[in-house]
Each structure stands twice: as structure tokens, then as C-alpha cells.
Amino acid sequence: MTTPTLEPRTAASPAQRRAAVEAAAHRIRRHALFMGEVQGQGYVGQALGAADILAAVYADQLRFRPEDPEWDGRDRFLLSTGHYAIGLYAALAEAGTIPVGELETYGSDGSRLPMSGMATYTPGMEISGGSLGHGLTIAVGLALGLRHRGNPARVFNFLSDGELDEGSTWEAAMGASHHRLGRLTAIVDINALQADGPTEGVLRTEPVADKWAACGWRVFRVDGNDVGALLEAFDAAGSGADGTEDGDGAPAVVLCDTRVGRGVPLLETREKAHFMRIEEHEWALCNEQLDAGWAAKNEEGNA
Amino acid sequence: MSTTAAVGTAPVRAPKLKTSAMIASFADPGQKTAPAPFGHALAAAAEADPRIVGLTADLGKYTDMHVFAEAHPDRFFQMGMAEQLLFGAAAGMAEAGLVPFASTYSVFAARRAYDFICLDIAEPNLNVNIVGGLPGLTTGYGPSHQATEDMAIFRGMPNLTIVDPCDSVDIEQAVPQLAASEGPTYLRLLRGKVPTVLDEYGYTFELGKAKVLRGGRDVVFVSSGLMTMRALAAAKALEKHKVDVAVVHTPTIKPFDEETVLAELAGDRLAVTLENHTVVGGLFETVAGALVRSGQSRRVVPIGLPDEFLDAGALPTLHEKYGLSVDRIVAKVLAELG
Known part of the structure; x- marks a missing residue:
């Protein structure tokens, strides 16, 4: 095994x-x-909400080789939430791991891009998510295994706030802390929305930061749609890990408060739904609104 | 067989067995045994294969994993009493290029952590080796600890190899083969002082193979796990009744060696399956399914645990009560032969 x-x-x-x-x-x-x-x-609403997080990870934080997704030195990004695959495929296309042209096969028979993310289908998809509460347990083993082999790669696990309902998430939180997996970073997308409605009414997860801190994690809580704040938090999470010779430190969690549908006002203001219905004629409007917002932001930046 | 004091055969003044211990030995008094064969075999296999690591969920001492932990402390990982983490983390370690052996009790692996074994380990076909203690009826603790249906649960899981060893010989020889095989495996662990039986039969364990341990004209036993030990003892006892019994040992339950077993069942000998497991979904139904698929129509007598939640108590008492003792096997065969 090479190091x-x-x-x-x-x-x-x-x-x-x-x-x-x-x-x-x-x-x-x-x-x-x-x-x-x-x-x-x-799950377009979730993908739009998590786009800034995915961009921060793939365009800034993650070490990987798009032409060699199995490269042993890569940082691992584990997507727990299989239904967010649409967001990750978008990020993998942006990263160059899959061709942009392949995105049109999403969810089609025979496609490498199924509706729920599965490792055996897609280059760059590390695990099969979907049954929630699995990702962080796998991440713990991966971080332990990489450290055992002297491989300094970081491990990221992207999970949803809904997954905090699962007991296995907390088994893994305790395990990561106990084993001092300093190169492990959990990213929690707190969109405050679950299948049956707002998280607050399904199973209250707050105070989220206190729970992770009590489990021995370094905790960062940011606006998950603020790229500057995300980069600061990821840098801090990573530097704690990289600062030690063998990655032997407290794991870090970046709690990201996000807005479902972010970037498309039509969807941001729609009655919040886990699985968002978008009528056929609305897609063009969504694209127009997204581009208009992006143009306005750039003008503001150039002014 | 330590059934001399058991219900039905006990002398009137014999003391009542009091122990319903978690860990009970099923070795006969004076029987040759080997200490912690799994732990020693894993430690030895790890010498040859640097990828091997060991994990447990707060049951290292009770699954013989402590022997490995003492031999290779840097390769042992304690995950706490957290079985979902145990198997999810084992999957992650396999993704990192290691070959994990992860131990807990069979009940917790099969019932509690099923989703993690299924989706994180079996679906990606990772080389994770699940080691389950107290399979079937090997503890007197009652249904919380008696994994009477573990094979039934696991047989439906694609990619998973299931091994039900008889004794220390099986375990010692199986461990390196489990490590070498590509996909996931489930080992029904016998721990502590484990009887050594199969060395007298010129036997070697081969993953995926059934072995004919002895031939016989009248009856053919198809057995796995510790019931092979009982089958061999019952076959000897039946000699006194002029009944000649063959014994076919099938330690690999899945994939099942249909070729060997069906060949043995082709004649008109009385066919009996013997398993330390409920008669639902285990060896009996594996054999029955193979027979029907091949177009053979014949009767098979199942010896196994009833489709019930079992009592707590002393193991010899329970084995007698539920039909796993040598005496009960002999009686059943004689009744069948009329």
C-alpha cells in the first residue's frame, strides 16, 4: 500500500x-x-439549498483527481442523503468527474446517475446513501482505516438535520470523538425540513450545536448559503486536523443553516415541501430567476 | 454428552442444574477442547495478512476477540456498545483497503444491525467478516441472547457467505479462508473452550463445501454447526441399535454445496437434517429447497429448534427439552425407523 x-x-x-x-x-x-x-x-429544493456547501467542498476544500476518482490519496466525501444525489451529480459535473453532457440522463433507465445516490453506479460517489443515519458510521471506519494506513486524506460526511433523528448518527458521533478522528468533518445541512414537515414539529433537534459539543466535537455553525463563512469554517475544521502529525484530534462538525430552493425566489417562497412540485411551465421561470439573481449579485460586486 | 442429569433421563436424586449462564459450554465432560480457537486463528491469520483488523462492540472478551487484541493491539478497534457503528465502521475500514473482522453476539448482528450489514457491507460486496457469538441455542439467557433465527435472517441477504462451524478444527481452518474470500461473510462463532471433534475424521474445512464424515446404509444425517458433533455421537449410539448412519457436514450454509448433499440424498435412506437453529429458514429449508429445485421428491426429517421463543435455563436441560441432545436424536431416529 502506498502512502x-x-x-x-x-x-x-x-x-x-x-x-x-x-x-x-x-x-x-x-x-x-x-x-x-x-x-x-x-429534490431540486435541497440541491439549491446545498449548492454553496457542495461548491465550497468541490471547488475549494477537497483534494481529488477528476480523471481518477479511485485515487487512493483523495479526500473522501460521503453523501449520506441519497436523495441529494441530484446536487452531488451537479457538483461532480462541475468538478469534471462526470461529463456535463451526462446530466441529461439523470434518473433514466441505464443511467449512471440514479435518483438515489449509489456508489456502484457513479464515479466519485463513495457510498450508497438513502437509508439515513449510515454515512457517519462509515465515515468513522474510513477515517480510522485511512489513519491506520498512514494516509492523511480527510473524510467529509454530508448529512441532513433529519438524520440527527437516527440513533446511529450519535453512535458514530461518540465513536469519532472517542477515537479522536481529527481529519473527519461532518457537514450538517440544517434546512429545518423533513419528509413530514418542519423538523421542529417532527422531532426537535435543537440545540444542535450543544449536542455535538457534548459529544466532544469541534463545532462551527454558519449560514450555509454564505460562501465566505463556509470557507472560514471548513478551513478551521481542516486546520485542526492537519495541524497534528497523525490527525489525532477532535473531529469537526460544520452546522450549515440553509434555505431550501436558495437562489430561485419562486422556490424559496413556495410552501415548504420535502419533495417540491414544479409545474412544467415553471422551469423556465426558475432558470430566469436564478440567472437574474446571479447577474444582480455580480453587478453589486462590481459596483 | 452431559445429558445424564437432564430432564427425562435423570436419576431421581440427581441435583437440578442451576446454571443459566450467559456463556455456557456445550463440551462433554472430559472432551478434548481448544481454547479460543477463533481468537488464535485470527491472530495467526493477521501475521500473514497485514490488511486484517479486528473490531468489536464491547464484547471482545466474550467473542475471543481479546486474544487478537492482545496479539495485535494496534490493529484492534473498540467501537463501544454500538452495533450500527460497528458494522458501518467495518464497511468504512474495508473501503480504506483493510479486511475487518467485526464481532458481537449473533442476535445483535442479525436483528439490530441488519440494515448496516445489508446496505453498507453486502450491497457493495465488501470483504467484511461478521463474527456472531452465541448462535442458536448456546446460551441459557433466553430470547434476548439466543440467536435462534440468525441464519433465517441472513440467508435472504445477497452476497453474504454464511458459515456454521462444528468445532475448533472448522474455526481454525475457516478464518484464513474467510479473510481470503472477496465478499462479506458471517461466522456463527463457537467461543471459549471449543470441542475438537473433526480431527478424527481426516477432515479439512473448505469454504463452500460439504464433507461426508462417515458413510452408513440406513440413515443419512445432514448437519451443520455443533449439531454435527451431536450427529456423530448419535451415529455411534445408533450402532448399538444396529442402525448404520452416514453423516454429511455442511458448514457453509450459503452458498450451499447442493451437489454433495443431493448426491447423498439420492437413495432411500432415512434423511434427517440437524441444526442448532429454528427449523424455519435454516439448514432444513435449504436442503428442502435444493431437493425440490432438482426435482427430487422425498421426505426429510428436521431436527432443530421449534418455531418458538425458548426458555431460559441450563444448556443441557434446554438441549434435551428442545431435541438437540444425543439421546433425543437417537430416540427420534428410532421412532422414524419404527
Whole structure:
């Protein structure tokens, strides 16, 4: 077994990094809307809400080789929430791991991009999510195994706030802390929405930060649609890990408060639904609103 | 057989067995045994294969994993009393290129962590080796700890190899083969002082193979797990009744060696399956399914645990009560032969 070494991050300025990630997030949102339109349905709201997180991970944080998804030195990104696959496919297209042209096969028979993410189907998909509460347990083993082999790769697990209902998430939270998996970062998408309605009414998870802190994790809570805040949090989470010789520190969790449908006002203001219905004529409007918002943001930035 | 003091055969003044211990030995008094064969075999296999690691969920001492942990402390990972984490983490370690052996009691693996074994380990076909203690009726603790239906639960899981060893010989020889086989495996662990039986039969364990341990003209036993030990003892006892019994040992339950077993069942000998498991969904139904698929129509007598939640108590008492003792096997065969 070879021992991969860390590759240095680019020495771009914070403003440059932020601009690059925001541009990537915009393309991820466009990809997600495209896939939603192809299927006429899908978890578009979640993908739009998580686009900034996915962009921060794939355009800034993650070490990977798009042409070699199995490269042993890669950082691992584990998607627990299989239904967010639409968002991850968008990010993998942005990252160059899968061709942008393949996105039109999303959810079709024989496609490498099934509706629920599965490792055996898609390059760059590390695990099969979908049965919730699994990702962090696998991440614990992966981080333990990589450290055991002297591989300094980081492990990220993206999970939803709904998965905090699952007891296995907390088994894994205790295990990661006990084994001092400093190179493990959990990312919780707190969109406060579950299948049966708002999280607050399904099973209250707050105070979320206190729960993770009590389990021995380094906790960062940010606006998950604020790219600057996300990058600061991911840098801090990673530096704690990389600062120790063998990754032997407290794991980190980045709690990301996000807004379902972010970037498309029509969807942001729609009655909140886990599985969002979008009428056929609305897709064009969604794209227009997304592009208009992006243009306005850029003008504001250039002013 | 330590059934001399058991219900039905006990002398009037024999003391009542009091122990319903968690960990009870099923070795006969004076029987040759080997200590912690799994732990020693795993420690030895790990010498040859640096990918092997061991995990447990707060049951290292009770699954013989402690022997491995002492031999290879840097390769042992304690996951706490958290079986979902145990198997999810084992999957992650396999994804990192290691070959994990993860131990707990069979009930917790099969009932509590099923979804994690199924989706994280079996679906991606990872080389994770599940080690389940107290399979079938090997504890007097009652249904919370008696994994009477573990094979029934696991047989429906694609990709999973299921091994039900008889004795220390089976375990010692199986462990390196489980590590070497590509996909996931489930080992029904016998732990502590485990009887050594099969060394007298010129036997070697081969993953996926059934072995004919002895031939016989009148009856053919098809057995797995510790019931092979009982089958061999019952076959000897039946000699005194002029009944000649063949014994076919099928330690690999899935994939099942249909070729060997069907060949043995082709004649008109009385056919009996013997398993330390409920008669639902285990060896008996595996054999019955193979027979029907091949177009053979014949009667098979199942010896196994009833489709019930079992009593707590001392193991010899329970084995007598539920029909796993040598005396009960002999009586059943004689009754069948009329």
C-alpha cells in the first residue's frame, strides 16, 4: 500500500477563493435545475439549498483527481442523503468527474446517475446513501482505516438535520470523538425540513450545536448559503486536523443553516415541501430567476 | 454428552442444574477442547495478512476477540456498545483497503444491525467478516441472547457467505479462508473452550463445501454447526441399535454445496437434517429447497429448534427439552425407523 502525501492548496486570496466558489455554486444550481427539468421532478429544493456547501467542498476544500476518482490519496466525501444525489451529480459535473453532457440522463433507465445516490453506479460517489443515519458510521471506519494506513486524506460526511433523528448518527458521533478522528468533518445541512414537515414539529433537534459539543466535537455553525463563512469554517475544521502529525484530534462538525430552493425566489417562497412540485411551465421561470439573481449579485460586486 | 442429569433421563436424586449462564459450554465432560480457537486463528491469520483488523462492540472478551487484541493491539478497534457503528465502521475500514473482522453476539448482528450489514457491507460486496457469538441455542439467557433465527435472517441477504462451524478444527481452518474470500461473510462463532471433534475424521474445512464424515446404509444425517458433533455421537449410539448412519457436514450454509448433499440424498435412506437453529429458514429449508429445485421428491426429517421463543435455563436441560441432545436424536431416529 502506498502512502499518499498531502498536496498543497492553492495560494489564492480569500476574495479569489470566494469568487471561484460562488461561480461554481451558480453552475451547480444550473445543473440541478436542468436535471430537475429533465425528470420533471426531484429534490431540486435541497440541491439549491446545498449548492454553496457542495461548491465550497468541490471547488475549494477537497483534494481529488477528476480523471481518477479511485485515487487512493483523495479526500473522501460521503453523501449520506441519497436523495441529494441530484446536487452531488451537479457538483461532480462541475468538478469534471462526470461529463456535463451526462446530466441529461439523470434518473433514466441505464443511467449512471440514479435518483438515489449509489456508489456502484457513479464515479466519485463513495457510498450508497438513502437509508439515513449510515454515512457517519462509515465515515468513522474510513477515517480510522485511512489513519491506520498512514494516509492523511480527510473524510467529509454530508448529512441532513433529519438524520440527527437516527440513533446511529450519535453512535458514530461518540465513536469519532472517542477515537479522536481529527481529519473527519461532518457537514450538517440544517434546512429545518423533513419528509413530514418542519423538523421542529417532527422531532426537535435543537440545540444542535450543544449536542455535538457534548459529544466532544469541534463545532462551527454558519449560514450555509454564505460562501465566505463556509470557507472560514471548513478551513478551521481542516486546520485542526492537519495541524497534528497523525490527525489525532477532535473531529469537526460544520452546522450549515440553509434555505431550501436558495437562489430561485419562486422556490424559496413556495410552501415548504420535502419533495417540491414544479409545474412544467415553471422551469423556465426558475432558470430566469436564478440567472437574474446571479447577474444582480455580480453587478453589486462590481459596483 | 452431559445429558445424564437432564430432564427425562435423570436419576431421581440427581441435583437440578442451576446454571443459566450467559456463556455456557456445550463440551462433554472430559472432551478434548481448544481454547479460543477463533481468537488464535485470527491472530495467526493477521501475521500473514497485514490488511486484517479486528473490531468489536464491547464484547471482545466474550467473542475471543481479546486474544487478537492482545496479539495485535494496534490493529484492534473498540467501537463501544454500538452495533450500527460497528458494522458501518467495518464497511468504512474495508473501503480504506483493510479486511475487518467485526464481532458481537449473533442476535445483535442479525436483528439490530441488519440494515448496516445489508446496505453498507453486502450491497457493495465488501470483504467484511461478521463474527456472531452465541448462535442458536448456546446460551441459557433466553430470547434476548439466543440467536435462534440468525441464519433465517441472513440467508435472504445477497452476497453474504454464511458459515456454521462444528468445532475448533472448522474455526481454525475457516478464518484464513474467510479473510481470503472477496465478499462479506458471517461466522456463527463457537467461543471459549471449543470441542475438537473433526480431527478424527481426516477432515479439512473448505469454504463452500460439504464433507461426508462417515458413510452408513440406513440413515443419512445432514448437519451443520455443533449439531454435527451431536450427529456423530448419535451415529455411534445408533450402532448399538444396529442402525448404520452416514453423516454429511455442511458448514457453509450459503452458498450451499447442493451437489454433495443431493448426491447423498439420492437413495432411500432415512434423511434427517440437524441444526442448532429454528427449523424455519435454516439448514432444513435449504436442503428442502435444493431437493425440490432438482426435482427430487422425498421426505426429510428436521431436527432443530421449534418455531418458538425458548426458555431460559441450563444448556443441557434446554438441549434435551428442545431435541438437540444425543439421546433425543437417537430416540427420534428410532421412532422414524419404527
